[in-house]
Each structure stands twice: as structure tokens, then as C-alpha cells.
Amino acid sequence: MTIVSVRGVTKRYRGNVIFDDISFDIEQGKTYGLVGPNGSGKSVLLKLLCGFAVPDAGEIWIDPRYLSKNRSFPDRFGVTINGPAYIAGATARRNLLELAAIRNRIGATEVDAALLQVGLRPELKQKVRNYSLGMKQKLSLAQALMESPEVLLLDEPFNALDADSVITLKRILRDEQAKGTTIVFTSHNPADIHELATEILQIENANVRPPSRINRVG
Secondary structure (H helix, E strand, O other): OOEEEEEEEEEOOOOOOEEEEEEEEOOOOOOEEOOOOOOOOOHHHHHHHHHHOOEEEEEEEOOOOHOOOOOOOOEEEEEEOOOOOOOOOHHHHHHHHHHHOOOOOOOOOHHHHHHHHHOOOOOOOOOOOHOHHHHHHHHHHHHHHOOOOOOEEEOOOEEEEOHHHHHHHHOOOOOOOHHHOEEEOOOOOHHHHHHHEEEHHHHHHHEEOOOEEEEEEO
16 A cells, blocks of 8 residues: 655755656555665655655655644654754753653653663663764664654664664564564665665666565575
8 A cells, every 4th residue: 555655756956956757656564775876865855755855846645644634744754864863962861752742642651662672771861962973873763763653764774883783773673564664764785775675766867766676585
């Protein structure tokens, strides 16, 4: 079942054409590896898919069950794009509690579980401004996961993670796949794409090829 449909979308930035009349669908429960050269527009495409950016032409249709009255962005989407955003002078736990209070859907129990899931200690008093890049990345992932999303849009989720944390994140994503979560993610490492994706979305020359299925042997 299609949950996001991109039809004839064109997007320009500072006079440059990022996407030119692109069309494709995102299907429920599949995992899409979004690939393309640096500067090809992977982050822009993720923003378009969740409403953080709007096309200059064309239409992006989102399944109405992810939309509700007076909301600008789709519900049940977990998103991390262009690295983590955070309140620098607050702890990781306080950051997530502040975000959780916006929708009032989850509380401290779920926030703590999300932090532990990605390898951060909820009781840590260190301010996020003093976090390493890897810790900030984990915080961003916890934010994307904490409200049990049905769709995950992840921009370079493995960036800055150490080897053990990469293994942990891959296990988390496999668990999400088993639950039927739809995932679109980018990675500079082809092995990550091949290991996790069921479909490839290839950006090339301001175009996006229709999703192609990864065929695995064995």
C-alpha cells in the first residue's frame, strides 16, 4: 500500500534545479536505501517527504491516516535530517521530555526507554553541548524512535557512531522492520544499504529512479 506518492515534483535551491519532474511511491513496510552523490539532494528529498520542504511544482501525497487537522507535518513519522537538533544547555533526557510534551503522547518512561535503546544513560547530567558527535547522533535517533513511529526518515543515521553502536542501530532497525515500520535512510556505506534495504532509491542528475528491489542470494 502506498503511503507517500511523489508526482511530477520539481525543487530548486538558489537557482539550481535539485529535482526535475520526479515521480515515485513509498510503500508501507518497505525499507528504502536512498543513494546518490554528495550534493545530489538526499537530505532535500527526505525533507520533501515529511513536509519540512515544499516542492516548487508537482505534488506530494501522504496517506490521510498520517495527517490530522491543524497539523503541518505528518503524524507517526520519526525524522532525523542534517544531524541532531537540541537544546544545548539541557541534558539529553530534558531535551526529549520537552519534545514529548508537545504532543503529550508519551512520558518519562518512554523517553528513558528510547535513550537506553540507543545507548545513552537517562540519568546522565552532562549537558548536550558537551556531547561527542556520536552521542548527539544517538540523541537524534532516540528522538526519532521515542514515539513508536510507523515511518522513519533517517539521514545518515550511522554517521559518527562507533562499531558497537552501529551494530546496536542495525538491530534496532531490523526490529522496526519486523514491526512493519516503513524506513527511508541514507548511508555513505554501500554495505549498510545492501544489508538493511529492501529497495533502492537512486538519485541521479536531478532525477530519482523508480525504486528497485534488492535481490539477495541465500
